[in-house]
Each structure stands twice: as C-alpha cells, then as structure tokens.
Amino acid sequence: MQRAFFMNYFQIDDLKKKIVCAVLIFVGALLLGIGVAIVVERAQTERGITEQTSSQQDASNGQPSKIQQDEQVKKVALTFDDGPNPDYTGVLLDGLKERGVKVTFFVLGSEVELYPELVRRASEEGHLIGVHAYRHVNLRQLSDAQAIEQVDRTNGAIYRATGQYASYIRPPYGCWKEDLDYEVQMVEVLWDIDPRDWATTSSNLVVQRVLNEVEENSIILLHDASKSSVQAAFTIIDTLQNQGYTFVTVEELLLE
Ligand SMILES: [Zn+2]
Structure with missing residues (x-):
C-alpha cells in the first residue's frame, strides 16, 4: 500500500516534471519567437531609415532636380525663312540631326x-513648320x-506634306495684318536677331552678328537659301x- 503510494507519488511527480518541462519549452519558444520578431523589425526599421537617408542624399547630392535643370537651361530658337530649298534644306536637316537640334521653318x-x-x-x-506666305509678298499691300x-494656300500645302496644319506665321518682311489674327487662327512670330544673312x-x-547679340530666349532669323547661311547656322x-x-x-x- 505504502509502496503503491510512493509509486503513485513518484509517477505524479514525474508528470509534474513533464508539465513543467513542457511549459518551460513553450515559454522558451515564445520568448525566442518574440526575440526574433524584435530583431527582424529593428533590422527593417534600420534599413528603412538607411533607404530614406540614401534617397535624401540622392536628392541633395549636388545634382540639380528636374525643375532646377529646366530653370537653368538657356533656350534659343533658330528660324529659317523662305524654304524649302532643294539645294540647302536637306544639308541643313542633316547637320541639325547630327547636332540633335530642333528649329522652326517658315515656309x-x-x-x-x-x-x-x-x-x-x-x-x-x-x-516646327510655320507659314511664311504662298509667294514672297508683303501681305499688308494685299486685300x-x-x-x-x-495663308490658307500655304497651310493647305503644309497639311498635304505633313498631315498637320501650322499654328504659327511669320509674314514676309514682318508685315502682317494683325486684324486677321482671328480670321486665320494663327500666332504671329517675328524675331529678335536679324544678321541679314541673305545679303552676304x-x-x-x-x-x-548673331553671337554679338544673342541672349537667353533670342529668336534668330536665318534663311535656308545659301551655303553661307547653312554654314553659319x-x-x-x-x-x-x-x-x-x-x-x-x-x-x-x-x-514658357
Ligand atoms: Zn522671307
């Protein structure tokens, strides 16, 4: 009886040990899990801070932003009147392509x-293709x-050649009838620098002549009508x- 009691006691005690052991393993695993979770979260936080910092550095590493770049760009426009010319326009287009330059033609x-x-x-x-006139006439002297x-005949020819109507006009001699702006729905564009390339x-x-006068946003008038003009361009x-x-x-x- 006593023996049986001790056996029972021993067995119960063994069971308790097992339970305590299991509880300890469970708690240990729980603590390990929490520990791992904290370490991972801390690592992610640190990486986030690092990424944030590095992206801030990218923005402030001395390279100007896109907006700053746009503000810093000095723009200038070359324009060519009286073309297209079978001898010189093609040569001009070749050179512009080589240099990655876009210009405006008033044809x-x-x-x-x-x-x-x-x-x-x-x-x-x-x-950009704009209208000069159909023939080289002073439009102010016409009805x-x-x-x-x-204007309309020129714009029709431009449309047939390019599939697009022109929106800008530079009338021969800069002589336009401003009261026709609404009628023809075009924007008149004159120039800032005229080096009189046609006369030399x-x-x-x-x-x-151009380099002496040029400044930011200058519109330069040239003609794709001679070898010297194309070379000058x-x-x-x-x-x-x-x-x-x-x-x-x-x-x-x-x-702008
Ligand atoms: Zn002209």
Whole structure:
C-alpha cells in the first residue's frame, strides 16, 4: 500500500516534471519567437531609415532636380525663312540631326508644293513648320481676302506634306495684318536677331552678328537659301551649345 503510494507519488511527480518541462519549452519558444520578431523589425526599421537617408542624399547630392535643370537651361530658337530649298534644306536637316537640334521653318507655300518631301522630312525629324506666305509678298499691300488666301494656300500645302496644319506665321518682311489674327487662327512670330544673312556670302559675318547679340530666349532669323547661311547656322549651334544653350522651336520658347 505504502509502496503503491510512493509509486503513485513518484509517477505524479514525474508528470509534474513533464508539465513543467513542457511549459518551460513553450515559454522558451515564445520568448525566442518574440526575440526574433524584435530583431527582424529593428533590422527593417534600420534599413528603412538607411533607404530614406540614401534617397535624401540622392536628392541633395549636388545634382540639380528636374525643375532646377529646366530653370537653368538657356533656350534659343533658330528660324529659317523662305524654304524649302532643294539645294540647302536637306544639308541643313542633316547637320541639325547630327547636332540633335530642333528649329522652326517658315515656309513659302509655292515651294512646299514643289518640294513637299523636304517639309515632310523636317516635320518628321521634330522641327516646327510655320507659314511664311504662298509667294514672297508683303501681305499688308494685299486685300484681306488676298492675304488670307496666301495663308490658307500655304497651310493647305503644309497639311498635304505633313498631315498637320501650322499654328504659327511669320509674314514676309514682318508685315502682317494683325486684324486677321482671328480670321486665320494663327500666332504671329517675328524675331529678335536679324544678321541679314541673305545679303552676304560670309558665314563668319553672320555668325559674329548673331553671337554679338544673342541672349537667353533670342529668336534668330536665318534663311535656308545659301551655303553661307547653312554654314553659319552650324557654327552658331556649335558655339552656343558649348556656352550651355539649348536650341528649341519657337513654340517651345513661346509656351514658357
Ligand atoms: Zn522671307
């Protein structure tokens, strides 16, 4: 009886030991789990802080942001009147492509009808096409109806060549009938610098005249109608790009 009691007691005590053991293992596992969770969370927090800090460093590592870059860009626009020209427009387009430069062409409708492929190419290569007139006439000396016809015929030729109507006009001699702005739904664009390239065969002279006057947002008037003008354009581009200028279309300049 006593023996049986001790056996029972021993057995109960053994059971208690097992329970205590199991509880200890459970608590141990629980504490280990909590410990692992804390370590992982701390590591993630630290990594988050590191990433945040490094991204802050990216933003402030001396590189200007996109907005700052836009503010710092000095823009200038080259414009070419009287084309397209079968001898010089193609050469000009080749050089512009090489230099990654976009310009604006104010074309004559009569020439667009003769050489539509040049205007199509210019448009496809990202240049802006605007209206000069159908023929090289002073629009102020025409009746309103005749002036409108000069614009509409040119715009029709531009549309047939490029699939798009022009939105900008630079009338020959800068002579426009402002009261027709609404009628033709076009924006008149004149110029800031006229180096009179058509009156000289010296590209150096044209280059010097432009470089003497150029400043940020200048619109430069040239003609893709002679070898010296095209050469002058390339030298102007190479020189001003080295001075930090970016060449844009007049639309990009005016939309600022
Ligand atoms: Zn002209």
